[in-house]
Amino acid sequence: MPKAVLTTKVDPSYDDLPEHRYHFPKRYLRAARAALGDWIVYYEPRRSSAELSSRGGRQSYFATARIVHIGPDPNRHDHYYAYVKDYLEFDRAVPFREGNFYYESGLQKADGSTNKGRFGLSVRGLADAEYSLILSAGFEAGDDRRKRPGIREGARHDTSLELADRPIVESVSSRPFRDRVFATGIKRAYDNTCAMSGLRIINGGGRAEAQAAHIQPVKANGPDSLRNGVALSSTFHWMFDRGLISIDDDYGLLLKRDAIPSSVLGLVNRDRRLRVPEERMYWPHRRFLEYHREEVFGG
Numbered sequence: 682m683p684k685a686v687l688t689t690k691v692d693p694s695y696d697d698l699p700e701h702r703y704h705f706p707k708r709y710l711r712a713a714r715a716a717l718g719d720w721i722v723y724y725e726p727r728r729s730s731a732e733l734s735s736r737g738g739r740q741s742y743f744a745t746a747r748i749v750h751i752g753p754d755p756n757r758h759d760h761y762y763a764y765v766k767d768y769l770e771f772d773r774a775v776p777f778r779e780g781n782f783y784y785e786s787g788l789q790k791a792d793g794s795t796n797k798g799r800f801g802l803s804v805r806g807l808a809d810a811e812y813s814l815i816l817s818a819g820f821e822a823g824d825d826r827r828k829r830p831g832i833r834e835g836a837r838h839d840t841s842l843e844l845a846d847r848p849i850v851e852s853v854s855s856r857p858f859r860d861r862v863f864a865t866g867i868k869r870a871y872d873n874t875c876a877m878s879g880l881r882i883i884n885g886g887g888r889a890e891a892q893a894a895h896i897q898p899v900k901a902n903g904p905d906s907l908r909n910g911v912a913l914s915s916t917f918h919w920m921f922d923r924g925l926i927s928i929d930d931d932y933g934l935l936l937k938r939d940a941i942p943s944s945v946l947g948l949v950n951r952d953r954r955l956r957v958p959e960e961r962m963y964w965p966h967r968r969f970l971e972y973h974r975e976e977v978f979g980g
Contacts, residue, residue, distance in 0.1 A: 684807040685716035685748075686785065687763070688724045691738055691962065696754075696762075698968065699723050699744060700904040703763040704754065709804035713751055713763050720747050720853070721765070722807065722815055724777070741774035742784070742815050744906075745853060768904045769859055770866060771819030784815050817849050820862065863905040867893035870958040871912030877926065877934060878948045879956060880914055894918045896928075896969040901976065908966040911955070916945060927978035928955050930967050935978060 687705075689697045695704035705713060723744045746765035754760035775784065783789040785807065787799050799805065852858035873889035874881040882890035891912040897903030911928075913921055920926045920941065927935040932955040938946070950956065957964045 683715050684719050684809065684812045685712060685721045686724050686742070686805050686807050687721050688726055688803040690726060695760075698966075699746070699765075700768045700906045700909065700966075701765065703765065705761055705763065705804055707759045707761065709802075710751075710761055712802075712804040712806060713748070713761070715806060717748050717751055717763075720745055720812060722812065725774075739774050739776075741776050742771070742819065743774045744768060744770040745816060745819075767854060768906055769853060769862060770905070770907055772821065772862060772865065773819060775815055775818045784818070785811055813850050816853070820849055820852075859905050863895075863907075863910060864893040866907050867910040867912050870907055870960065870963040871956070874912060874956065875914040875917055876911050876956045877913060877917045877921075877950060879950055880948070882914070890914055892918045894921055896965055897972040898922070898977075901972070903969065903972070906966075906969075907963045909969040911965060916948075920945070921973075922977070924977040924979075927974045928965065928970050929974070930970060932957055932965070935974070937978075 687699075687703050689695075689699055689703065693704075696702070697704050703713075722742045723746070724742050725739045727738045727740050746768040748763050749766050750764040752762055752764070754762060777784060777788060778795075781793060783795075785799075785805075787805070788796050790796050868889055868891060871891065872881070873883065873891050875891050880890070884890065891914060894911050894913045895903045895905075896909050896911060899905070903909050911921075917926065925937045925940050929935055934949065934953045934955060936946070936949070936953075955965070
């Protein structure tokens with residue numbers, strides 16, 4: 682069963698929420714159905730919106746997920762949704778090309794140039810070996826980069842090479858692996874700083890006190906998306922999970938004052954607002970904030 686690449690913009694013109702669903706026109710239905718039940722990777726193009734002049738996209742693969750259902754758009758007869766589970770963002774965004782090496786062999790013409798026609802397909806098939814290679818590149822540590830066949834030498838794909846990194850592929854569904862990736866990404870996005878208090882404490886061993894908290898809990902089908910997370914100190918993490926503190930859509934903090942000791946209230950950011958990451962793409966998403974307010978804070 683072939684895997685697939687799904688292209689989505691920073692500001693999509695379609696009804697995409699990559700953590701849950703991918704919206705696409707009917708012309709891509711066959712390609713999407715071919716990947717049903719299997720893994721996909723998300724790709725962010727150069728254009729950040731539907732505007733032809735828009736720029737700012739990373740031109741990189743940035744996450745993986747598994748298609749579990751495809752259904753029609755009830756409001757647009759010629760559009761469909763691919764619903765996903767097990768969404769997980771990469772440790773690093775993976776460029777479609779590194780040097781002269783293309784992760785998708787179909788994107789490279791025989792003369793070495795980019796196949797723009799293939800690139801223009803929003804949903805395109807992906808071989809297992811190419812998926813494994815992208816995954817390995819996406820989950821590698823900066824100082825422990827694996828030697829990937831062909832990349833350093835700028836060679837074209839050689840199907841005789843074993844490109845799959847099975848431990849990485851098999852780990853994508855593993856809870857410990859997912860927790861590690863999520864925690865690393867959240868702490869990096871928030872610079873190891875508690876977003877509710879502004880405290881940044883690093884112990885003698887170099888370990889940050891800040892923890893990665895899911896906004897919509899995993900047990901309630903919350904995704905391991907950085908937009909579904911926030912960095913909090915242990916005390917604020919405990920209160921957030923128990924619904925004593927929440928966040929509104931404008932990132933103002935909502936407090937159950939009668940349930941929070943005055944000594945803790947004194948640690949809250951003076952403006953009573955969440956400190957968000959510098960990169961907007963990692964700011965908490967309204968869908969997850971709404972869930973926390975309704976089901977945890979108000980539940």
